Amino acid sequence: MNKSIRQRNAKLDLALDNAYLAGLTRRRGDLEIALSFQQASAAARAEVLGTDPRNMRTRYLLITDQARLGGLLRDLRRAVEARAAFERGYQLAREGDAAAMTATEGINALDALRREAAAPANFMGERLQPRP
Incomplete structure (x- = not known):
């Protein structure tokens, strides 16, 4: 396996870890920490997708990252940034191969x-409340 493939795989593994930690810290109510993990996950996947735009698996995961990022930003009362994150997710979907997106x-x-x-x-204070 060449070096660039190993580096890409390492970035994707790290993104997976960060996404997991974002979910864990979000459920604990630590939204700011969850946000930093989610941003790191999205950044790593965006970097990989930038070098391989036809990688649909990474595109799917990055769309999901953008959804979670938007949700965190919304719950942190950062509505403008939340809308931008959601729009990035929709843009990724529009840029994806039509057949793969179906x-x-x-x-x-x-x-x-x-x-x-x-x-x-x-939101309620800084602690995340369970959705009904």
């Missing part, structure tokens, strides 16, 4: 983005 993973990523973008803000 595959199950593409549909699921877009559904997650739509649900999160349409969800109401979910």
Whole structure:
């Protein structure tokens, strides 16, 4: 395996770890920390997608990252940034191969983005409250 492939895989592994930690810290109510993990995940996946724009798996995951990032920003009362994150997710979907975006993973990523973008803000102080 050449060096660039190993580096790409390492970035994707790190992105997966950061996304997991973002979810964990969000559930604990640590939204600012969750935001930093989610931003790191999205940045790593965006970098990989920039070098390989036809990598649909990375595109799907980055769309989901943007949905989660938008949700975190919304819950932190940063509405303008939240809308920008959601729009980046929609832009990624528009830029993806049309056939691939109608595959199950593409549909699921877009559904997650739509649900999160349409969800109401979910905050109470700085602690995340469970959704009903």
